[in-house]
Amino acid sequence: MPLARWSCPDLAAELTARGVTDTVSASTVRRWLRQDALKPWQYQSWIFIRDRDFRAKAQRILDLYVRTYEGEPLGPDEYVISSDEETSVQARCRCHRSGRR
Structure with a gap:
């Protein structure tokens, strides 16, 4: 969970x-x-993932979320700590209009 x-x-x-x-x-x-x-x-999540290779690129991180590393489950004494290193990045408005109206 x-x-x-x-x-x-x-x-x-x-x-x-x-x-x-x-x-x-x-x-x-x-x-x-x-x-x-x-x-x-x-937390925030992506609503529209446009990169077709996203899963392949994110697989290592996604595995850690389910406590797996290189196909092996993490032990009871192993922990995953996640932090955002780009705390100063601000949300920006779109540069281009979207195709929807």
Whole structure:
């Protein structure tokens, strides 16, 4: 399940189940997420993928989202951390009119 769909109580239970922490409350997890730069519930997706080779180009990243690397599942002690390095890139309006009216 994508991290963006987990509730704070679910995350707290998972942290305890994986042995990351002994116990942690949902309110503590909520506070951590609020203070941290990572916001798993704030994401954007592509609406129209025009590149026909997109899947081939993105396959390594897509595999990591399902916890697989080079065809092998990640171990219980291996983690995937994703971050956006282009924080200063701003959304821009289209340069050309679209074909639709």
